[in-house]
Amino acid sequence: MPVGPREGRAAPGDHDSAQVLATVLALVDDYKAEDVVQIDLRGRSEMADHMVICSGRSSRQVASIADKLMEKLKEDFGIISKVEGKETGDWVLIDAGDVIVHVFRPEVRDFYQLEKMWLPGGGGRMPASA
Known part of the structure; x- marks a missing residue:
C-alpha cells in the first residue's frame, strides 16, 4: 500500500503534525489498539512527518479503529483522510497528510x-512513548 509524495494530499490547516500525532496516539489508545509504535519520519522521508503502526485483535476492530480515526481527524482538524484496505480489515492505511497510520x-x-x-537499526517494536 504505497503512499505517494505530499503533493496532491491533504494540506495542513490550523494544526501541525505534532497535534495530529498526539490525537492519533490518544485515539488508538482509547480504541484499544495494541502494540502501538510511533516512528518519526522527519528528515527520513518526504511522504510524512510521522508514522503510527498498531494492531487490532480482529478485522472488525481494525476497520472500527480506522473509521473512528478518520471521523475524529475530520471533526477535529478538517482532515479528509485517504484510506486503503478498510474493506477487508486486514491492513488499513490511513493517510492523514503528515501522519500515516497503519492498523x-x-x-x-x-x-x-x-x-x-522504518525503525532505526531495523530493530523490533518500541513503545509509542519512546
Whole structure:
C-alpha cells in the first residue's frame, strides 16, 4: 500500500503534525489498539512527518479503529483522510497528510514487519512513548 509524495494530499490547516500525532496516539489508545509504535519520519522521508503502526485483535476492530480515526481527524482538524484496505480489515492505511497510520491484524503485521523498514537499526517494536 504505497503512499505517494505530499503533493496532491491533504494540506495542513490550523494544526501541525505534532497535534495530529498526539490525537492519533490518544485515539488508538482509547480504541484499544495494541502494540502501538510511533516512528518519526522527519528528515527520513518526504511522504510524512510521522508514522503510527498498531494492531487490532480482529478485522472488525481494525476497520472500527480506522473509521473512528478518520471521523475524529475530520471533526477535529478538517482532515479528509485517504484510506486503503478498510474493506477487508486486514491492513488499513490511513493517510492523514503528515501522519500515516497503519492498523493491522496481528498476523498481517507480523508478515509485513513495517517496523523493520522504518525503525532505526531495523530493530523490533518500541513503545509509542519512546
